[in-house]
Amino acid sequence: MIIGNGNVALDVARVLVSDPAALVRTDIAQHALEALAESNIKEVVVVGRRGPAQAAFTNPELLGLGLLPDVDVTAPAGEVELDEHTQAILASHPDPIAELKARLVAEHSIDRSPSAARRIALRFLLSPMQIRGTERVAGVRFARNELISGADGSLAAMPTASLEDIECGLILRSVGYRGVPVAGFPVSGSRATLENAGGRVLDSRSGAPIPGVYTAGWIKRGPSGVIGTNKKCASETIANLLEDFHAGCLASPQRDRGHLRDLVCDRQPEAFDYAGWKAIDSHERRTGRASGRPRVKLVDTRQMLDIAVASERPRGATAK
Numbered sequence: 001m002i003i004g005n006g007n008v009a010l011d012v013a014r015v016l017v018s019d020p021a022a023l024v025r026t027d028i029a030q031h032a033l034e035a036l037a038e039s040n041i042k043e044v045v046v047v048g049r050r051g052p053a054q055a056a057f058t059n060p061e062l063l064g065l066g067l068l069p070d071v072d073v074t075a076p077a078g079e080v081e082l083d084e085h086t087q088a089i090l091a092s093h094p095d096p097i098a099e100l101k102a103r104l105v106a107e108h109s110i111d112r113s114p115s116a117a118r119r120i121a122l123r124f125l126l127s128p129m130q131i132r133g134t135e136r137v138a139g140v141r142f143a144r145n146e147l148i149s150g151a152d153g154s155l156a157a158m159p160t161a162s163l164e165d166i167e168c169g170l171i172l173r174s175v176g177y178r179g180v181p182v183a184g185f186p187v188s189g190s191r192a193t194l195e196n197a198g199g200r201v202l203d204s205r206s207g208a209p210i211p212g213v214y215t216a217g218w219i220k221r222g223p224s225g226v227i228g229t230n231k232k233c234a235s236e237t238i239a240n241l242l243e244d245f246h247a248g249c250l251a252s253p254q255r256d257r258g259h260l261r262d263l264v265c266d267r268q269p270e271a272f273d274y275a276g277w278k279a280i281d282s283h284e285r286r287t288g289r290a291s292g293r294p295r296v297k298l299v300d301t302r303q304m305l306d307i308a309v310a311s312e313r314p315r316g317a318t319a320k
Contacts, residue, residue, distance in 0.1 A: 001045045001047065001166065001172070002046045003128055003172070003173050004046075004048070004056070004173065004175040004176065005047065005048035005055050005056055005057055005174075006057055006174060007056070007057050007058055008174050009046050009174040010046065010057050010061045013044040013046050013120050014065060014068060014120075016036070016039070017044055017118040017120060018036075018068065018071075019069070019070070020036045020037040020039075023036065025292060026293070026294065027284075027293060027294045027296070029297045029299050030297075031299065041118070042118050043118065043120075044119075044120050044121070045166060045168065046120060046122050047128070047142070048123070048125075048126070049125070049145055049157040050124065050147060050155065050157045051083060051102075051124050051147060052075070052079075052080050052106070052122075052124055053082060053086050053090070053095075053098040053099070053101060053102040054098070054147075054155060055101060056176070056223075057101075058226060059097065059100055061226075062101065063104065066108075068120075070118065071116050071118045071119065071120060072120070073108045073119070074108055074119060074122065075106070075108040075121070075122040075123070075124070076109060079124040079125055080102070080105050080106045081106075082102055085147050085149045085155055088149075089153065105122060108122060123166075125145040125146070125157070126142040126143070126164065127142060127143050127145055129142060129163070132165065136169070137168065137170065137171055139165055139166055139167040139168055140165070140166055140168060140171065141163055141164070141165050142163065142165075142166065143161075143162065143163055144162035144163070145157040145158060145159055145160065146158055177218050177222075178191065178192040179191070179192040179218070179219045185210075189222075191221075191222030191223070193218075193219055193220060193222050194220060196215050196220055199214050199216055199233075199236055199237025199240050199241070200213075200237075200240055200244075201214060201215050211251060212251060214237050215237065216230075216233050216236075216237040217230055221233060270309075272309065275311055276309070279308055280307050281295075284296055284298060
């Protein structure tokens with residue numbers, strides 16, 4: 001069972017029900033491949049606390065589940081019907097992406113005779129209340145939710161007195177991300193992000209950009225989107241940084257590159273540069289070619305560091 005229904009949750013569900021033989025030619029870590037080869041998982045339940053229109057996963061990820069060979073994707077008919085609050089919001093503020101998402105989920109609620117060896121069950125409007133079991137997990141008790149419209153027009157999931165127990169032997173948590181304050185810069189809002197305007201971090205009191213401080217990714221906008229979203233997000237921040245640089249808004253460096261390098265080495269002696277990263281990448285790809293795979297991922301941090309450091313050592317030198 002997976003608690004949470006974002007893209008990561010769907011990715012995990014997809015891997016858990018995939019035929020290990022189909023994963024052999026991918027770059028999945030070897031220890032994970034071996035564990036999946038011994039797995040007897042037949043069904044994965046993906047649970048969200050709100051309805052299908054509010055699910056955190058994206059439509060391409062959902063469509064991808066339907067393409068998995070020998071895997072059924074299901075959803076209870078009673079949980080895919082849009083509640084009156086959602087219908088009212090979509091009527092006054094049409095959202096084609098949310099509407100398509102709800103329709104795609106509804107297609108999986110059509111009664112079909114099970115035909116596949118494995119299944120992904122999409123469940124909605126449930127909040128976990130208790131993990132059941134003594135020596136090991138045996139299931140989860142959920143409260144049935146109803147969506148309540150807030151003063152700002154947002155929808156919140158509120159548990160009701162209706163309970164449901166779902167049996168399972170494994171629970172995985174995939175409920176998103178909340179930022180934490182760093183270097184004295186506070187986070188705020190429901191997603192706990194840095195206050196910013198286009199990546200320029202703002203002073204919480206004056207609302208003005210803080211010179212030389214920028215942000216990108218989830219700490220900038222919250223846990224949303226895919227790789228392409230992050231690229232666009234980073235591009236916006238970089239464009240504003242360069243604009244500030246050309247406008248003379250950034251302070252001149254007080255020290256040179258050598259001082260910066262010394263500072264990094266002092267604070268993080270095991271840091272490595274792009275050349276070290278390239279060495280790790282090359283090692284993984286070279287190892288993968290021997291078995292016809294894109295790469296064999298390194299999962300041991302010490303081994304990664306040794307390979308990166310070796311790439312920076314002068315030719316003929318030996319490790320200390």
